[in-house]
Amino acid sequence: MTERFGARLRVAMDALGPLCVGIDPHPSLLASWGLSDDVKGLESFGRTVGEALAGRVAAIKPQSAFFERFGSRGIAVLESVIRQLRSSGSLVILDVKRGDIGSTAAAYADAYLDPASPLCADAITVSPYLGFGSLRPIIDKAQQNGLGAFVLALTSNPEGAAVQRARAADGRTVAQTIIDEISQVNAGVRPLGDVGVVIGATVGETGHELTDLNGPILAPGLGAQGGRPEDLRAVFGSAVANVLPSWSREVLSAGPEVAALRAAAERARESCASAIVVTA
Numbered sequence: 611m612t613e614r615f616g617a618r619l620r621v622a623m624d625a626l627g628p629l630c631v632g633i634d635p636h637p638s639l640l641a642s643w644g645l646s647d648d649v650k651g652l653e654s655f656g657r658t659v660g661e662a663l664a665g666r667v668a669a670i671k672p673q674s675a676f677f678e679r680f681g682s683r684g685i686a687v688l689e690s691v692i693r694q695l696r697s698s699g700s701l702v703i704l705d706v707k708r709g710d711i712g713s714t715a716a717a718y719a720d721a722y723l724d725p726a727s728p729l730c731a732d733a734i735t736v737s738p739y740l741g742f743g744s745l746r747p748i749i750d751k752a753q754q755n756g757l758g759a760f761v762l763a764l765t766s767n768p769e770g771a772a773v774q775r776a777r778a779a780d781g782r783t784v785a786q787t788i789i790d791e792i793s794q795v796n797a798g799v800r801p802l803g804d805v806g807v808v809i810g811a812t813v814g815e816t817g818h819e820l821t822d823l824n825g826p827i828l829a830p831g832l833g834a835q836g837g838r839p840e841d842l843r844a845v846f847g848s849a850v851a852n853v854l855p856s857w858s859r860e861v862l863s864a865g866p867e868v869a870a871l872r873a874a875a876e877r878a879r880e881s882c883a884s885a886i887v888v889t890a
């Protein structure tokens with residue numbers, strides 16, 4: 611049987627440290643790396659990040675939007691980046707933030723979580739805005755194939771709170787209802803469930819109950835958005851051991867030299883690891 615995503619992520623985080631690095635080829639980063647803002651530049655950017663970090667960090671998170679900018683040729687680059695990374699030992703979390711009515715969500719599952727698809731990743735990010743239940747085909751497909759999904763709960767951007775902290779009829783916040791749904795999906799799975807949650811490292815003390823989540827917590831927003839490793843403990847409390855901190859621009863801006871990218875990732879990993887371990 612295929613090993614489950616949660617178990618694979620736990621092993622990767624234990625072996626390589628708590629770090630996810632995003633591949634976000636912003637036009638400004640392409641320029642600062644001396645690359646053209648076109649498919650060739652995109653290809654070179656992805657290849658360099660792979661060379662620097664593949665197999666050295668627990669997870670790598672390509673941001674689909676920056677590949678979609680270039681249409682089908684950009685998607686072809688994304689396919690090859692995913693292929694290169696998945697054979698390296700780093701888990702690939704494809705950041706696509708998908709979500710739709712169930713029958714369409716099933717097609718997204720075929721696109722990103724079916725080993726037969728060229729865009730198949732180890733996990734994807736998904737949006738629960740059509741209701742958590744609409745994500746069921748995605749969660750089912752992920753679990754069938756030893757893959758995972760990260761569901762947005764408390765995002766790192768300031769605009770998110772108006773929706774995510776709104777209260778449902780029973781008094782829970784919308785985010786808490788999502789966290790509780792995920793807790794049910796992950797109940798009893800050892801060592802870690804396959805469905806994660808996205809909570810920005812920038813949100814401050816969450817005020818949310820994460821004790822029963824039993825799943826990974828993807829925490830973007832470090833560096834460029836102002837989140838700091840030393841805040842992780844205060845934000846996540848006792849759930850901090852399952853946090854996968856994610857950095858994009860701050861680490862990527864150290865490129866294009868491979869050694870400099872590795873050093874920046876190492877600094878990010880060390881600062882997160884010591885924030886998580888020392889106070890845990």
Ligand SMILES: O=C(O)c1cc(=O)[nH]c(=O)n1[C@@H]1O[C@H](COP(=O)(O)O)[C@@H](O)[C@H]1O
Pocket residue numbers: 632634673705735764765766767808809810830831832833834835856857858859860
């Ligand atoms: O799902 C995500 O990764 C995500 C969720 C969130 O709440 N905030 C957030 O910034 N992200 C993504 O994480 C990356 C953050 O990039 P930097 O701000 O450059 O580190 C981007 O690709 C965002 O789309």
